[in-house]
Amino acid sequence: MPDVRLASPQGKWIVLTTVLGSSMALLDSTVVNVALPTIGRDLNASLSALQWTVNAYMLTLAGLILLGGSLGDHYGRRRIFLIGVVWFALASLLCGLAPTDIVLIAARALQGIGGALLTPGSLALIQASFHPDDRAKAVGLWSGFGGIGAAVGPFLGGWLVDGPGWRWVFLLNVPLALLCLPVALRHVPESSDPTSRGRFDVLGAALGAVSLALVTYALIEARSGSVAVPVTAVLGVLAGIAFLYVEKHRPAPMMPLDIFASRQFTAVNLVTLCVYAAFGGFFFLTALQLQTVSGYSALQAGTALLPTTALMLLFSARSGALADRIGPRIPLTIGPLLCAAGMLLMVRVGKHANYLTDVLPAMVVMGAGMVTLVAPLTATVLASVETARAGLASGINNAAARAAGLVAVAALPLLTGMAPDAYRSADAFDAAFDRAMPICAAVLVIGSVLAFTTVRRPTPPCAHPHCRTHGCVTHPPLEGTNTLPPEGEPAGRGGGTGAHDTDRNDGKRLR
Numbered sequence: 001m002p003d004v005r006l007a008s009p010q011g012k013w014i015v016l017t018t019v020l021g022s023s024m025a026l027l028d029s030t031v032v033n034v035a036l037p038t039i040g041r042d043l044n045a046s047l048s049a050l051q052w053t054v055n056a057y058m059l060t061l062a063g064l065i066l067l068g069g070s071l072g073d074h075y076g077r078r079r080i081f082l083i084g085v086v087w088f089a090l091a092s093l094l095c096g097l098a099p100t101d102i103v104l105i106a107a108r109a110l111q112g113i114g115g116a117l118l119t120p121g122s123l124a125l126i127q128a129s130f131h132p133d134d135r136a137k138a139v140g141l142w143s144g145f146g147g148i149g150a151a152v153g154p155f156l157g158g159w160l161v162d163g164p165g166w167r168w169v170f171l172l173n174v175p176l177a178l179l180c181l182p183v184a185l186r187h188v189p190e191s192s193d194p195t196s197r198g199r200f201d202v203l204g205a206a207l208g209a210v211s212l213a214l215v216t217y218a219l220i221e222a223r224s225g226s227v228a229v230p231v232t233a234v235l236g237v238l239a240g241i242a243f244l245y246v247e248k249h250r251p252a253p254m255m256p257l258d259i260f261a262s263r264q265f266t267a268v269n270l271v272t273l274c275v276y277a278a279f280g281g282f283f284f285l286t287a288l289q290l291q292t293v294s295g296y297s298a299l300q301a302g303t304a305l306l307p308t309t310a311l312m313l314l315f316s317a318r319s320g321a322l323a324d325r326i327g328p329r330i331p332l333t334i335g336p337l338l339c340a341a342g343m344l345l346m347v348r349v350g351k352h353a354n355y356l357t358d359v360l361p362a363m364v365v366m367g368a369g370m371v372t373l374v375a376p377l378t379a380t381v382l383a384s385v386e387t388a389r390a391g392l393a394s395g396i397n398n399a400a401a402r403a404a405g406l407v408a409v410a411a412l413p414l415l416t417g418m419a420p421d422a423y424r425s426a427d428a429f430d431a432a433f434d435r436a437m438p439i440c441a442a443v444l445v446i447g448s449v450l451a452f453t454t455v456r457r458p459t460p461p462c463a464h465p466h467c468r469t470h471g472c473v474t475h476p477p478l479e480g481t482n483t484l485p486p487e488g489e490p491a492g493r494g495g496g497t498g499a500h501d502t503d504r505n506d507g508k509r510l511r
Contacts, residue, residue, distance in 0.1 A: 004129045005131055010187050013183055013186075014130070015141050018126055019142060020176055021085055021122045022122040024118070027149055028170075031153050031156060031157025031169050032054065033288075036053065036054075037287075037288055037291045039101075039104070040423060043101045044101075046101075046420040047413060047421065051220050051284075051413065056108040058406040059209065061119070063205060063209025066254045066399060067254055068118075071117070076191070076192050077125055078188050081118050081184070082184055084115070084118025085177050088173060089174050089176075091107050092170040092174060093170070093174055094106075095108060096168070122142070125191075126142055127139075129189055155302045155303050158297070159298075161298035162299045201246075201254035203246055204246050207239050215233065216406060216407065218236060263454070264454075264456060269381070271447045272404070273404045274336070277404035277405060277407060277440075279339075280408040280409055281409060281411075285412065286305070287301055288429065290349070290353075292426055293351055294359075295352065307366075308367040319371050319374075319375045320379060323379060324379075331373055334369075334373075335369045335376075336369065336445065337369070337445065339365075339373070340441035342363065342365035343438075343441045345365060346362045347438075348362070381393050408440075
């Protein structure tokens with residue numbers, strides 16, 4: 001049974017370790033978009049190369065994150081977490097030194113593998129180390145610091161791009177890793193799941209990643225007219241079908257399909273796909289629009305995005321509490337509509353856009369919508385399945401959100417007719433951006449309609465701290481099992497997210 005108390009020196013060191021580790025992946029997911037125009041100019045990269053700079057990371061992360069959690073359960077959460085930190089740091093170093101766009105894209109894919117190892121382990125170490133009475137407070141601290149990191153990420157990215165240069169967006173991860181490693185080795189206890197049998201669904205993970213990769217390639221390269229595009233698209237669909245077949249018939253699948261027997265869980269994941277597809281496309285294109293068309297510096301563009309995460313950080317807890325009282329249906333219906341309105345307001349942002357009158361109103365409306373929907377979305381996912389599968393449910397939801405963003409970044413330039421060098425021309429990019437925002441808004445409206453027609457109030461509502469506080473705008477939090485299981489029920493396996501219970505060699509249950 002875990003016995004570390006939050007007030008102890010060791011407890012503080014554990015929180016610091018997990019915050020440092022998760023901050024590497026969190027910052028990377030929020031600062032890179034701001035650096036894209038400068039990366040493109042410096043490496044003479046096409047628009048498709050910039051798309052791959054974002055998508056290569058999301059591809060490997062989304063495809064392997066569930067497998068990464070399972071590895072931590074079996075081989076040790078601290079061990080796999082530290083391997084992920086080292087891997088991520090080395091890949092970041094390669095990103096920072098990349099001489100060409102091809103090398104940068106390959107390094108970003110390697111970064112995603114490291115992220116898939118360290119991201120599940122971050123929260124899992126808290127769940128497995130702290131005394132049950134302190135676990136919720138520790139998770140709250142971890143979540144709060146993560147929200148602050150998400151809020152300052154675009155600002156920090158802009159400052160680095162305008163100052164030391166875009167390479168430091170990646171090189172910053174190296175000193176974070178060097179600080180995290182000795183602290184973790186000295187102060188964080190090792191833990192694992194004694195019920196883990198070491199069966200890893202490598203085939204399922206590979207098929208899922210290959211399917212995403214092939215479909216993404218087909219979408220990004222469709223403008224080229226190459227014969228390889230339709231062939232790749234068909235192979236991607238076939239790989240997806242094979243993935244579902246394998247997951248249905250394997251004895252220990254990465255993603256057990258029977259979890260989708262819950263209509264509520266299925267419905268909320270469909271809403272998640274719509275919401276995070278729109279978010280992914282919005283933040284990818286907006287960072288380019290503000291710099292290419294409106295003439296903002298990288299720092300100004302990063303600062304312009306702050307209101308969305310700041311509003312979430314300030315008001316998500318209240319939104320979660322409100323959803324507990326009235327149920328998730330109304331927040332999940334209204335939230336996407338507000339976000340859609342914010343995206344439509346962004347059409348007004350063109351050349352020489354004024355921040356106070358053009359950009360800020362759109363960001364505030366967008367932030368209000370995200371405050372309304374994100375915390376209830378997380379809570380509903382976790383409350384839609386039994387406690388023992390909460391970690392699995394969260395892992396699937398997290399992977400779905402990342403996959404949705406990946407597909408959106410690949411598809412939007414195709415749907416809006418962006419040329420390979422569109423981001424170099426203010427007029428061409430502005431016209432495409434004006435076509436993209438209504439598309440993103442329409443996807444959000446579809447998500448709103450799905451929520452209104454399919455989502456019902458879960459019983460009981462989720463009481464975990466992460467269900468009410470969440471500061472990241474690119475994906476939902478990766479959650480573990482609830483802090484305390486129902487009386488008489490063993491704290492179950494989290495289904496491969498790595499955020500499971502601590503060792504139970506003494507046969508006792510956490511109460």
